[in-house]
Amino acid sequence: MDFSIKENILIDKIVEQVLLEDIGTGDITSDSIVPYDLKAKGIIKTSEEGVVAGLDIAHLIFKKLDPEIIFQEKIKDGVKVARGKVLAEISGSARTILKGERVALNFLQRMSGIATITSKFCQEIKNLPVRIVDTRKTTPGLRILEKYAVLMGGGYNHRFGLYDAVLIKDNHIAVAGGIKSAVNSVRKQISHMIKIEIEVENLSQLQEALFEKTAKLPKIEFIKPKHSIGSNTITAMQSGMFFGYLGLTNELIRRFKRELGEDSVVVATGGQAELMGNESKLIDKINPFLTLQGLRMIYEMNKL
Known part of the structure; x- marks a missing residue:
């Protein structure tokens, strides 16, 4: 991970907090059973295909517990891997490996999950002039890591907080x-x-x-322009608004008909009903009072 000093301090605090939460005063199970000088080796491998994110965090977790732990990454964050792929090898104190494994896996699973689903979204829009961008709707305390995972999946970061x-x-x-x-x-x-x-x-x-x-x-008035190619900034924006909205309307109608049946009757209502209804060949009727009529019917059905 290539973070600023401020971000590295924040990540360091996250790791310290989660280790304190999980280990507290000590791993009473491992410390009771596993000899303190026993050495062990372990691997981290995938249980299904996906995009990897969080290996640096996993590395940091083990190093916080024991600086002498050897953590060898076999793949880099942001790479799509198949099921069963070895991501890292760990060697050193058996107690340390057992203490850190769950916390490390928790981060790897969550961050790789975010990276994987982001990658899937990005694939869906790869031929469109749009981006997949994250939000502030993140797990409290983990925003920097979850936004990093979005980047590893091919997405983009929006604002980090309310201040930037x-x-x-x-x-x-x-x-x-x-x-x-x-x-x-x-x-x-x-x-x-x-x-x-x-x-x-x-x-x-x-x-x-x-x-x-x-x-x-x-x-800019929302009306049908005389030409699809605007002759100035205003008519160009007018064209984009009108034909963009018309295209959106037509595509939604096509999708509705695929789900409900091609013989479905399409009724336009609302503020732009007449404008869209007269232009779209997929709209069968125009009824600006459809919502009010529906409310009246509901009222009559329930007034008794």
């Missing part, structure tokens, strides 16, 4: 009274070097975010 990037979400927007107010408040408080991201929930919020985050472009 701005992410304006629904609660911030609600408190501020809108995206414009939220962005303006942030700009007054932080350096212009810090990235600002906005999490939007609908097209109107996207339009407002584009207005606030770009060079103060006019608000």
Whole structure:
């Protein structure tokens, strides 16, 4: 692992904490049965195929317990391996090996699991102009290791914490009274070097975010453009919004029909129902009041 001094200190504390949690005042089983001077050898191998992550942590765990332990890595983190592959060989004090094995395996299993599932996600989108990025929804205390595992699986790290990037979400927007107010408040408080991201929930919020985050472009109206290729920045964004949303709608309908049957009737409702309904050949009917009619039916069924 190639970490900064701060990150290495954090990892060191994690290892010390987990060893204290598991060993406490000592391994009363091994210390009672295994002679203190008995030497042993062991191997760590995979039980199924996957992407390896956490070997450096496993190494550090054994070295913390006994600096004389020999830990030889047979593979590097980030490599995909088959079932039964030997990842490392350990030799030294039998007591030390028995004390550290469970903690080391716990980290290897968790981190390799994260790396493996990340790798699978990355394979699914390898031909698309997108990335698999992690979040802050990590195991408390283990974020640095879990984010490292995402990297080993081919993913990318998002912000590490609340301090290194701005992410304006629904609660911030609600408190501020809108995206414009939220962005303006942030700009007054932080350096212009810090990235600002906005999490939007609908097209109107996207339009407002584009207005606030770009060079103060006019608000972009969500209508069908005259041409798919825009003649300027505004019409190009308009085209991307309209045809992107139309493509998303059509793909969802195709998937629904595959699951529910090709004879399913597709009804468009909601704020953009007429716009999408008139453009998509997969939509059978347009009913802007479908939700209200459904609520009325539910009410009538339950009012007795």
